[in-house]
Amino acid sequence: MKNYTSINDIDNINTWIKEAREIKANPFENIDLGKNKTLGLLFFNSSLRTRLSTQKAALNLGMNPIVMNVSGDAWGIEFGDGTIMNGNTAEHIKEAAAVVSQYCNVIAVRAFPSLTDKEKDESEQVLKSFVKFASVPIVSMESATGHPLQGFTDAITIAENTTKKRPKVVLSWAPHIKALPHAVANSFTQAMQKMDVEFVITNPEGYNLSPDITKDTKIFHNQEEAFKNADFVYTKNWSSYDDYGKVLNTDPNWMITKEKLGTAKFMHCLPVRRNLIVEDAVLDSEASLVIEQSNNRTFAAQLVLSKILKEL
Amino acid sequence: MKNYTSINDIDNINTWIKEAREIKANPFENIDLGKNKTLGLLFFNSSLRTRLSTQKAALNLGMNPIVMNVSGDAWGIEFGDGTIMNGNTAEHIKEAAAVVSQYCNVIAVRAFPSLTDKEKDESEQVLKSFVKFASVPIVSMESATGHPLQGFTDAITIAENTTKKRPKVVLSWAPHIKALPHAVANSFTQAMQKMDVEFVITNPEGYNLSPDITKDTKIFHNQEEAFKNADFVYTKNWSSYDDYGKVLNTDPNWMITKEKLGTAKFMHCLPVRRNLIVEDAVLDSEASLVIEQSNNRTFAAQLVLSKILKEL
Amino acid sequence: MKNYTSINDIDNINTWIKEAREIKANPFENIDLGKNKTLGLLFFNSSLRTRLSTQKAALNLGMNPIVMNVSGDAWGIEFGDGTIMNGNTAEHIKEAAAVVSQYCNVIAVRAFPSLTDKEKDESEQVLKSFVKFASVPIVSMESATGHPLQGFTDAITIAENTTKKRPKVVLSWAPHIKALPHAVANSFTQAMQKMDVEFVITNPEGYNLSPDITKDTKIFHNQEEAFKNADFVYTKNWSSYDDYGKVLNTDPNWMITKEKLGTAKFMHCLPVRRNLIVEDAVLDSEASLVIEQSNNRTFAAQLVLSKILKEL
Structure with a gap:
């Protein structure tokens, strides 16, 4: 699987459920699978369960999780195409996604909707921009229109x-x-x-x-x-x-x-x-x-x- | 030992001192003790020494520390019993403590007093709620009335x-x-x-x-x-x-x-x-x-x- | 090498380039070098690349990175000598640097200039104070006048x-x-x-x-x-x-x-x-x-x- 951004990425839900229950019964069986691999968790919004459970999942696979609160820790990110960036955003998603891909083998992203602009929310700008501009797989940790985990x-x-x-x-x-x-x-x-x-x-x-x-x-x-x-x-x-x-x-x-x-x-x-x-x-x-x-x-x-x- | 929330949890302080000094002389001897175990560090308040030393202690035991600044990273937590939660708090401690227990084998908590309401501070609401509602051991990283570490x-x-x-x-x-x-x-x-x-x-x-x-x-x-x-x-x-x-x-x-x-x-x-x-x-x-x-x-x-x- | 705070710390840049390219070709070769060693990353300012790449570098060497946003997570730090600390700063750099040295084998620091006081910026107060008062090596993750990484x-x-x-x-x-x-x-x-x-x-x-x-x-x-x-x-x-x-x-x-x-x-x-x-x-x-x-x-x-x- 390349990305997991929607329930539609599940090919056979019954097989997946069976596999997940096997992991639950034996969570450390694949502790070597993620060796020397890094999961970047990028939060544009608050999180408790998702923050902890996704880190725990990575640790159970021997991955190294790296957490970033995008708003607090880094720079305002620009998503517009062709924008003259003379406002509040300091880095374009084209660079941000490509750069994080240099350090992380998988990127997980949380970005909530505006709830004010339906068209923009349904375009899933943040999530889809990561899919487009990152060179590594993207996992949704809740986007504007879905929470597939x-x-x-x-x-x-x-x-x-x-x-x-x-x-x-x-x-x-x-x-x-x-x-x-x-x-x-x-x-x-x-x-x-x-x-x-x-x-x-x-x-x-x-x-x-x-x-x-x-x-x-x-x-x-x-x-x-x-x-x-x-x-x-x-x-x-x-x-x-x-x-x-x-x-x-x-x-x-x-x-x-x-x-x-x-x-x-x-x-x-x-x-x-x-x-x-x-x-x-x-x-x-x-x-x-x-x-x-x-x-x-x-x-x-x-x-x-x-x-x-x-x-x- | 189940929880460590007070100096009263020390059964024999001389034995404990001796054991701690043995650890100091040989800090990595039990690096396998915490294998595949996670320590959740929940901060309701600022911290430098406690944040770093408790992570270092966990790492010396091979545990995976996961740090959360509760106020900044997650949701406002409700401690009242029977409250109709139509205010600023979005999650009840009953759920929060039980949920964190799903991902962490031990939970360490820091929560300072109000210094305005003696009775409330002495009730140790935050720490005692974690003890009550979590299903895993709780360690105090400083509560309203004590700092037992x-x-x-x-x-x-x-x-x-x-x-x-x-x-x-x-x-x-x-x-x-x-x-x-x-x-x-x-x-x-x-x-x-x-x-x-x-x-x-x-x-x-x-x-x-x-x-x-x-x-x-x-x-x-x-x-x-x-x-x-x-x-x-x-x-x-x-x-x-x-x-x-x-x-x-x-x-x-x-x-x-x-x-x-x-x-x-x-x-x-x-x-x-x-x-x-x-x-x-x-x-x-x-x-x-x-x-x-x-x-x-x-x-x-x-x-x-x-x-x-x-x-x- | 003790500290890395300036390009001047590079003794032979051609040798260093050669060595870095060897690491790039084989990044996990020295995964045991940092075993049981901790890198403290202290951020006085925002960071994306530096935050992630320095953590990734530490992980590639088997080190445990511990990240702190100094302003948000801890206390205001005082740098003045002899100050009567009855203002907004709660901890002196003398203690802060010495204390972090107890938990971290290497300390990496990011601290931007004021851009209002040339003399103060050129004195590199924050970085040089860490070098002076820490008992472990210091790496600059960008200081007032240089970004040697x-x-x-x-x-x-x-x-x-x-x-x-x-x-x-x-x-x-x-x-x-x-x-x-x-x-x-x-x-x-x-x-x-x-x-x-x-x-x-x-x-x-x-x-x-x-x-x-x-x-x-x-x-x-x-x-x-x-x-x-x-x-x-x-x-x-x-x-x-x-x-x-x-x-x-x-x-x-x-x-x-x-x-x-x-x-x-x-x-x-x-x-x-x-x-x-x-x-x-x-x-x-x-x-x-x-x-x-x-x-x-x-x-x-x-x-x-x-x-x-x-x-x-």
Whole structure:
């Protein structure tokens, strides 16, 4: 594999899940695979799980991780083509990506969307510029429109925890006070569309995800109806896609409660705001898989890095 | 040992000192003990010595250190129970501590006090929340009320440098322009109370440390009297405990001078403000042990990590 | 070698170039040289190339790099002698340098000039204080007046790319909107003066570098004249040295164009502002050596660290 920037880079999700679970059972088996290899982790935005789990994955493979907070540690980066750089940016992505490629065998990048300019966000300027101008493989650690390490993690977690051959999985919007990206919801949707599950989405009117993502997945505006017979409820807030980046609805009735959840398992990518997205009673119960999801982040990243290292 | 959060976690300080000095004599002997193990260092506050010495200790044991500046790199953390998280905090400590436990085999935490709310500071909310919600051992890298890696370091340094069976050790307050925590003074006091030394404290009126810490240790408000026949003078500023967090006194007569020190050795945890806490003539003389103290931080941390790793 | 703080620390640049190219051909040959050794990288200023390439060099030698952003991670450092430290600085360089020496076998430091106080900048207070007060070797990662890892890198790159026994090398000033340091231009000049090249400098009037640096190197105020028969054009902006730190000229006619360059190779230390310093057509052409320069940073640093490690 060259790059991992989207759930679409997974050729066979069932094989990948099997391989990731083998890594989880024996995480240090390939400790020599990354010997003398360096993973650069470039953060344009904050990170806890991704920062730690991707480093841990690299270490499990014997790679040397080097972390950079791009904004704080280095220079403002210019992405425009042909720009006369007499403003605030000091280095062009053409040089930045090529230069980091001299020191790192793989580059992982996190860059969130603006949520103000849909077209720009959908162009995935930062991630695609790294793919274009770096001479080494690129891994997305969440970009404007996707979080494929999270989406694959969630697929692993469902496979580990299902008791049915074809479980029902619901992606439910939940309220939040800030405008949040669509990346996690998009990648989760794409991962579920590749798995043998009954997958539906529920969100208020005005909150449908991009039709390029949802495709023929059924969308309910009635949460209760969507939750019927659910085995897994994956919850996430996102801002409006149609009225791009806007918070149109903070209705607390969309919060996930123990009563609504019934016998379903609860999933969330974290960080999660308690008693806004989901009540304490859910997170503090056996029904919550959120910590195991965060654990699986390591093995999702480790499989991706393994596949890349094997083809270096 | 499970956690190291207080000098009280030291079962036998003389044995510990002996073991730490053995590590100092042969720091790489247990380079395989931490193989494939990760130490997470979480900083809610600034750090130089602790940041470097704890990483160095981990490296000497073959561990992989991962450093995070919590405030800058990640999300605001919520500690309240049952809070509706619609404010500035984005992740609850319940998740944060459990999640970091998925990636790190040991977690070290630094979190200073507010110095405005005595009850809250004494509750040690941050440190105790990590102990409660993490599934791996916790090491304090200085909390609201204690700095046990420093206190143990100081005990090692006194043992190395004493020429007497039972030296006289004085903890002396010194002036500072800012309100500083009690943590170092508290842990030093607790360490000295466990050692076979003659230990006294001297500070201006209104600056007595918590009676729960000082217990029956003699406190002098007359610095000169306290210093008589001293073998070691450990100096530190702290803000008032009774009038909590206030700077009541900046009297330069409490500064440590060569004349006052006599033949005693000078100790300070660093960073130290020259010519405010202590005059240049002391720090630049053979009497100063401050650099050796900083060196011993590595071996104090290394012993603590060794004890934890052996029981993982 | 004890310290590497200036191009003057290179005893024989041709031997060094040969040794660095051998390392480049076989970067992991000395992976055991730095075993159990720690490199502390202290940044008082931003960095991308230097941060990554110096870490990579350390890793290639089996060293453990520990990175610190001094301003963000630790305390304000005092450099004054005899200061009563009742202001914003919390730790004196005497302690800071000695303390870091306890944890790191080699210390690398980056500290830019003020560009407001020539005398202070030329005193190299930060770098020289580390040399004076640390007990371990010091490597400059760019100081007020020099960037010797870059200068040596550039010498390697010219040696690799020349087709002539004695190529003509031109250092050309180019316009920039901000006041930039002289460090890169100074070290490049010093490196070229040690090599068997025909070396000239071109810059507008009022922009001559320090005569202590340029010595008898010929300076042209006519860029076109200087460029005649050039094999390598090294470009860099710097602020005025005579009218210290001032931007006197932003004349776009000094920008490097494909036409001006002719058949010469283009060099720049990066980061470079496109279409201000140099037009896209140059950077995007085969004539540009800038990415190979950044690659060679690793091997320049690796040779310097090797020489230091061998004498530890």
